[in-house]
Amino acid sequence: MVGVIFDCDMGSRPETALALAVLYGLDGLNECRVVVVSSTRSNLSSAAYCEVVGRFYAGAVSGAFGSFSRTLPVGLLADGAMKDDTPMLTVPLSRKNAEGKPQYEHGIHKLVDTAVAPALVRNALTAQFDQNAIVVLAGPPTNLLQMLKLRDVPELVKAKVKHLVAADPKGAMALAAAGWPTPIYSISPSLGTQVVFPAEAVDKEFAWSTAHPVVDAYKAAKAMPYDSPTSELAAVLYAVRSADKAFALSEPVNGVRQVMLAPEAKDTLLKTFIELASAKPVPKQRFRRPVAADPAKAKPEPSKPAEPVKP
């Protein structure tokens, strides 16, 4: 099963929280393993929120190192001044439950509770089978560019990483220019605006949980209702389901191929996004079923109708 490294700038856009939910949705379906999550947003809350989402989906999170299913710390860029908090981070992190305790637990209170992102991602790659890792970039490429400068890392990336998918063409181009040694794909900007995540889905499809960190972040980020672009969600989905017929590819330009929306695939893609983002956490399985040879057969089952969870 392929391992996914998700490097983002959590806190800058609500779309990123949805993209992480899609990734854990795919993990829950055993289509991938979330190996590492890291953020280029120099902000403790950014890392804390990533950990909150990871813990929320704890049943689906798989440890990359050693035995006992240990999970990895969140990687964070810390290159000087810390960035400001944003409501999409502070609202879920400060939410209290009925007992007055934090609704979402996390263990990130100091910088030393986070990992050095380039070392973390590099170390995570060393634990992957050859050509069995995928990198998703949902933010600036700073962490990955720093990692690429470490000794022997270009060779490591070449051996381990099947491909990299960037939500933003600029990040993809920067990595290509820096010599990223495996195929790079970027999501066409038009795709992200053609398929938008509807506000009503945030209200309706996640209703099975009275406390969902992705919903809390989404609603806090901007005044509701609003729809979100989906470039980052598409980056995650394409990374794992690159054979999905909802996508079409451009010819490579400067080493980067653009991922576009296939004709008449808009509704299908939106449905998939909603199903995956709103999927319930899956209890950890000791033994995972193998990935189907044909990705089409590995299609997720439609999520069940919303079942409100009792507080």
Add this chain to the structure above:
Amino acid sequence: MITQKALSRRTLLRGFGTAIALPALDAMAPAMNSSKIPGKTPVRMAFVYVPNGLDMRHWTPTEEGTFTGELPRILRPLEPLRNEFNILSNLTQNGGRALLDGAGDHGRCCGSYLTGVHVKKTMVDIKAGISCDQIAANQVGSATLFPSLQVGLEDARQAGDCDSGYSCAYTNNLSWKSETQPLPPLLDPRAMFERLFGKGPVLSPEARARQAKYRKSVLDHVTADTKKLQGDLGPTDRRKLDEYLSSIREIEKQFEKAEGENARIDPGMPKPYGVPADFAEHFRLMSDMITVAFQADMSRIVTFLVTREGTSRPYREIGIADGHHPLTHHQGKMELLDKVTKINEYHMQQFAAWMMRLKSIKEGDASILDNSMIVYGAGLSDGNRHTHEDLPVMVMGRGGNHFKGGRRITYRKETPISNLYLTMMDRLGVQTDDFGDSTGRIDGLNLG
């Protein structure tokens, strides 16, 4: 104008088959500057490795920064030296992790400890990397008689399966001269002694026994040189020289005692001639000789494998008949955990006594400990779960008035321990941009 000629730092006391280096003496400095050692004060680098991880509950100080209050249980023997060391938290040795190679954390963690690489899982065609002590020895080791010394107390087997398909070469060595050539530790105190003070080849156990029968002190061989030198020295240097030569004689006496006791004590396992049956005495002998080697600037680089990684050695001398390794798989049982802690404490007691000796030996205005950086630690953190992150790491000494001690410094997670080694190599004058899986130097150790 000062014209008095200084005694050479390289002066040796010579005799039949013997050459004894000298400690730093005031006479080696130009007149009117007697407390300064000529040239740059040598900085020593040593690595003291204990196996099977540690009970981290009793290792890590609860608070960040300057030590306040009582030290954790394992560190308590170091109370008199609390301002001489730092505890570094969150350092990781990624090379020790499985990384798809399955079981064998003990084999991997020791092989990767100073090499910073993921060793090849094999019992035949071993492959690791050049260890940081050997990189340093290659670049700066020529300044001393021995570019580096490798010392151990337990097992120097170099072949066979010592952990789930990992060669014993990985569990029983810290130093690697090349990717395929480990440098086995010297276990026999007498062989070490002869290496340091005798010019001839190391004798076989039988030849050594014959010599022992008619043994003379090595000091007897250099009597003429000693007397001549003493006549040229002032009272302070004469006292220093006496203390130094007495410490060598003390080591010899320990041999004689240990060898005598070997005839009466059954250690329960075959041991080469001359190795004391008592662990603490063995530790003391070997550490005394490292001390003399530091004192006389015979070597500045040492690795000390206290016991082999994965060892199941019992510690009956402190009432623990269970093997160390099985105990570390305590599964949370407090009775077993307490025994692990006691073993950790016992090791630390030996180390602390050695460090206090280094602190007591003056070198110019400072002590040998001040001019050293000695890493004490293990390649595993939690021996029960075989974790390779947040390793137990202590840096003892000030690295030549460079490090500020008395603190717990926590680094960000996944910071490679190789970054520490790179920083230490800098202090030694080694020119290298990176090492192992390093991502840079570590900060926070400096005086600031």
